[in-house]
Amino acid sequence: MAGGNLAITAADYSLLTDLYQLTMSACYVGEDLAETPAHFEMFTRRLSNGFGYFVAMGLEQVLSYLESLQFTDEQIDYLQGTGIFKNAPAAFWELLRDGKFTGDVWAVPEGTPMFPHEPFLRIEAPLWQAQIVETFILNALNYQTLIATRAARMRHQAGDRTLLEFGTRRAFSPQGATWAARAALAGGLDATSNVLAAQQLGINPVGTMAHALVMAVGTLEGSEDEAFQAFHRYFPAAPLLIDTYDTMGAANRLKAQIASGETTLSGIRLDSGDLVQLSQDIHKLMPEINIFASGDLDEFEMERLQNAGAQIDGYGLGTKLVTGSPVNGVYKLVEIDNKSTMKKSKNKATYPGRKQVFRNVKAGGDHMALATESSQDNEIPLLKKVMQDGDRLTKPETLDQIRDRTKANVAKLPAGVKQVENPEPYPVKISEQLQTLTEEVAARLKKKH
Structure with a gap:
């Protein structure tokens, strides 16, 4: 088969993923970890293309995807027919057949300028669900964020x-x-x-x-x-x-x-x-x-x-x-079963724990903190809860609403950050609690590994 026109419909989205999302999920089922509460965050490590900021975009497509996510009998038959999953537990197939997204989503509104390490979105869901949605989320957010x-x-x-x-x-x-x-x-x-x-x-x-x-x-x-x-x-x-x-x-x-x-x-x-x-x-x-x-x-x-x-x-x-150099957004586990975790790879280390980004609406600058922390003077939290237990909490916005938000938010950025050539860095500080947690988790992981 040459694949015909390879047209995609919403019904195909469950398989619009990387194989390892499915193999990891099967492993989670076998190890009795699939339903463990997990928290993943999507963020970028650096700005690309000489940009001074990114404009977050693509949330609407992510929410639509999560609402409709399900595996059909035909898709499950295909996966079983590959032979790749011959050792997967039977409960894995039951999970796919009956499963849907039941988690919570926190995200910044589309049209929000964002900076390195600041989470655009957080998924809070059973581990297998939070894992399996990674590929689509990155696809939708990375490309539309680049264009926006x-x-x-x-x-x-x-x-x-x-x-x-x-x-x-x-x-x-x-x-x-x-x-x-x-x-x-x-x-x-x-x-x-x-x-x-x-x-x-x-x-x-x-x-x-x-x-x-x-x-x-x-x-x-x-x-x-x-x-x-x-x-x-x-x-x-x-x-x-x-x-x-x-x-x-x-x-x-x-x-x-x-x-x-x-x-x-x-x-x-x-x-x-x-x-x-x-x-x-x-x-x-x-x-x-x-x-x-x-x-x-x-x-x-x-x-x-x-x-x-x-x-x-x-x-x-x-x-x-x-076209252009892609937005290199990543999706990383930050907490599992109420235990904060982080990645320590060279040049790819992440911050542990569920986080919030606070933006100072008067002085400018951001303050990245733990989700349990409170805002400081003149700060507003950027991440909003937009889905709970798999149900949307917000109605789809119009294009004009998002365009107006983008225009207003970009206008508020310092002039140097908006320069086409050699933009100046935007100030983002890390809270003391987040810094302390990062050091504690790093020390704990060093002892184990």
Whole structure:
């Protein structure tokens, strides 16, 4: 079997995991540990891509997944048929057949800026459940956090210019493309060209045209101008892509047609060439026309263009929005059966115990502490309880709510942290109780190992 189109539905999510999540769970059952209360936290060890912050995103998909998690008879038959689990206890299959997620979830709201070692999310559940959900959680949160962060940085750099998500053809999969569109909009972009994502999100998609239309219609019907006219017959005044042949030649002809009343135009798109010079020349020629730029743009190139005086009203953002160095979020056990634990590997050590992150709303800066600690003056706790006993405590938010939260939260960050180049570190301190617990657990583990 070649796998067909490898389409994924919610019913498939139980197997959308790594094998070792299942083999470990079978081991837990055999050792009578499966129902032991466990606490796992998802966090990053470092910032990537030269970012000064991350914007947490993807919680909605995690909660939907946890709500619907279950194993079908067909899936269990497949697992048994692999032969990998031939020594697994019979109780393991009973657990999968009857099991569902019954735990609690604590998480920061989507659109919250986060920093190294601060937990985005905590799962409190029987050990086998907390273990088996790791892969999906990291997949959903890591990718959408990457896209939302890039979108927030681009929005900060662009100011009030229009930002459009054009990344579907470069996203890592069809599923990734819809998640990328969602995260980009929630991170601050205005619209997406992905029609499926737009339909699922309840908005209208956006777009212009491609060089292919200019080349096809122009070749068959006579000229670039006739291609523009043909497109406008069905989509009046739509933005036109004018750099297929001679950009300024097309601009001058459009200027004359507008002046004579032959056509109207809402905007033009540039996908190549010297964007600074071209945008300046076209703006001088047609100051009332919006100019959009596309073509492997990111926040760094946007900064360069704007500093050079480009007259660009909006950007189409694709490849560099939906790809890049991944957010290296990890999911680690921090407490088992009321006993705090930690990882001590070189360069990969973790903080033990259930934690809370407190943010100072006046002075700025974060305070990472144990979940049992209280906030200090002007601090608010970031992690909220969003699921209890497998049931959601909150209703799904609208895209506008998340986008507004992202915008407001990023605006509150220190200017240096938001710099596109060489951002300054954000202050995060560790509470005395957390530091003491870390030292105590490290000492205990050293004696045992």
